[in-house]
Amino acid sequence: MSKQFTEKKTVLVLFHNDLRLHDNATLHKAAALADEGKLILTFAPTLADDLQSKNWSQAYSFDKKGPARQQFIDESLADLDKSLQSLGNRLLYLTSEQLLQIIESQGVSYICVSQTADYAQNVAYEALQDKYPQISWHYQATATLFATMPTKDLPQSFTQFRKKVEYSHDLLSASADLDSCQTPVTLAPLPTSLASNDEYYFKVPPFDEQPNEPAQLEPNFKSGETEALAHLQHYFDSDAPSSYKVTRNAMDEWSHSTKFSPWLANGSLSVKTVLNRLRHYEREVVANESTYWIWFELLWREYFYWYAMTHQKNLFLFQGISDKKPPTRYHQERLEQWQQGKTAYPIINACMQQLNHTGYMSNRGRQLVASCFIHELGLDWRYGATYFEQQLIDYDVASNWGNWQYLAGVGADPRGCRQFNLKKQTQQHDPNGEFRDKWLA
Ligand SMILES: Cc1cc2nc3c(=O)[nH]c(=O)nc-3n(C[C@H](O)[C@H](O)[C@H](O)COP(=O)(O)OP(=O)(O)OC[C@H]3O[C@@H](n4cnc5c(N)ncnc54)[C@H](O)[C@@H]3O)c2cc1C
The missing domain is CATH 1.10.579.10 (DNA Cyclobutane Dipyrimidine Photolyase, subunit A, domain 3)
Incomplete structure (x- = not known):
């Protein structure tokens, strides 16, 4: 057999805003590439800050993550790590320096990431590509309903965007390609040298020992994919979707809007899965102005995603x-x-x-x-x-x-x-x- 066929690949995933197993094309791609090779699953929280391009930085920074946001992300990571462990791998939580050491010491040949509209994160990915030109990169769309921008150019207004998308896209098709990513994924193991080094393991930070006061999250916002899917189920099992349009402007009522946003933001919930559930509700329960309006708002999210992709640093x-x-x-x-x-x-x-x-x-x-x-x-x-x-x-x-x-x-x-x-x-x-x-x- 030629070397090409015997050599085992080392694949590294850089999780970012895709903290889930369900409908995660990035994880599926990495699992397929690693096959019987090695798979390294990482989260490097300061990568974008550390590898920022010299001629660009967002100058208006306070402390980037307040205690509530930090806690929500940390608990989402804990849930992800638990799920990955049940599949025989685990999450490595790395400083940027540790990430670079691992890329070099493990001879990483493939890096898999989710496409992101986060300009600073993309600048960091480009810096890694310049540093390691031998590594092959794979990008998957996991944060949006569309793999590529659904219009040829980005229309100047949301209304034009919405009309074009609604005219040219089968609204149900977003769920059609979901099945392949909903199937359980089989993960190759961590390289033994990393598995035996617990300094890289993700550990839930002891919130009560943090310098800031622990956050008082709205008790219904429980972090992580497991809770995200439970909330999704609960929301569509209730009557709330059928009156969303009338209630959505309330200032302070849990069921008056979907409350999907925190889980969508860090990717512990897939927007395609949300749309899938919405279409199911419309088929099985009721399709009315309110259910249409949930779709309408999800399209706002899409619009701003492609807007950020288009305008890049002009966003700031x-x-x-x-x-x-x-x-x-x-x-x-x-x-x-x-x-x-x-x-x-x-x-x-x-x-x-x-x-x-x-x-x-x-x-x-x-x-x-x-x-x-x-x-x-x-x-x-x-x-x-x-x-x-x-x-x-x-x-x-x-x-x-x-x-x-x-x-x-x-x-x-x-x-x-x-x-x-x-x-x-x-x-x-x-x-x-x-x-x-x-x-x-
Ligand atoms: C100044 C300003 C800043 C905002 N910052 C954020 C942000 O950082 N993150 C964020 O997710 N949303 C942001 N929004 C949009 C919106 O306020 C929130 O998405 C929404 O309040 C979240 O609650 P919900 O999930 O119950 O929304 P719902 O009313 O139930 O809407 C359903 C989903 O549609 C999407 N959506 C709804 N409205 C918008 C909108 N105007 N723009 C983009 N997507 C929308 C969200 O994904 C939301 O979860 C911002 C809005 C304003 C005016």
Whole structure:
């Protein structure tokens, strides 16, 4: 037999926002490539920071992950590690330096990653490719409904995008190719030298020993794939989907919107699986305006994914994708008042308290606090987006920065800058003051 056929491959997976086994094409690809070779499954949390290109860095950083977001990710990793162990492998949690050592010492020949709209992560992947040109890279689409952009060019507005996608794509087809990735995956083992070294093993950090206060996550947000699938099941077993359109703007009610976002953001839930369940509900229970609207919102997510892919680092520019800088600026005192929920606007303060305590805020709340940040407080929108990045357990680079650009009038909104009337919005969405009472008590 020739050497080519006898040599066993060493395949490395870099998990990022794809922390799951179900519908994970990256893991399936890696498992198939490794065949009877070796498979190294890794998560390197600081890769994007450590391998950032010299001519690009996102300059508005607070602490990138607040305690709630950090806890949500760590617990998702713990769940993933448990699942991988049940399949005979495990997750290695590495510093960037350890990752490079392993690539070199193990003679990694293939790297498998999920396609991502995270610009900084892509810069890090390019740096690795430059450093190790002999390694063959495989990218799979795991964070989106479409393997490639579903329109030839990205339309300038969401409405044009939605119309094109709805016209040209069979809405059920998103579930058709799922089956192959839903089948259980067989994993080759870790190389023995790594398996015997527990310094790389993922360990759940002792949250009570962290420098920050432990986060008070909304108790229903339980991290990880196992809980994500349980929540998905529970949501579609309930009546909530059939009234989503009427309830979705509520400020603070668990069942009034899907609450899929934190699991979608770190990939412990697949968006194709969500669509699959939605179509099933429409066939078996009811298809109405509300179920259509869940699809509509998932398309917003798609739009911002492809928007981030298209505009890359312009996602972080003050003038966004427009040619004009907004008339706003950095102002430390006002920024702190907004962050701490100490502005002159009780509805904003309640929303910010909710965010600071739970790591979550409703879509309506996000629109109001962003509008206030830009218009009433006259602040540079990038600091608001960066604060969301730190606090939100569902932080997603494309949805966050895309929505902020949109509201700041430097993004994909054909109507320009949108200002919400805070008095009217308060009357409409918190008429009896229950939301404010709860969070401002
Ligand atoms: C300023 C601002 C920042 C935001 N930052 C993020 C973020 O970092 N991560 C994030 O996931 N969403 C973000 N959103 C979008 C939206 O607020 C959340 O997705 C939604 O509130 C999550 O709750 P849910 O899962 O119950 O949503 P639902 O109302 O149940 O919607 C279902 C799903 O559709 C998607 N979706 C809904 N609305 C939007 C939207 N406007 N843009 C993109 N996707 C959407 C989400 O995946 C969501 O889980 C932001 C919105 C604003 C206005």
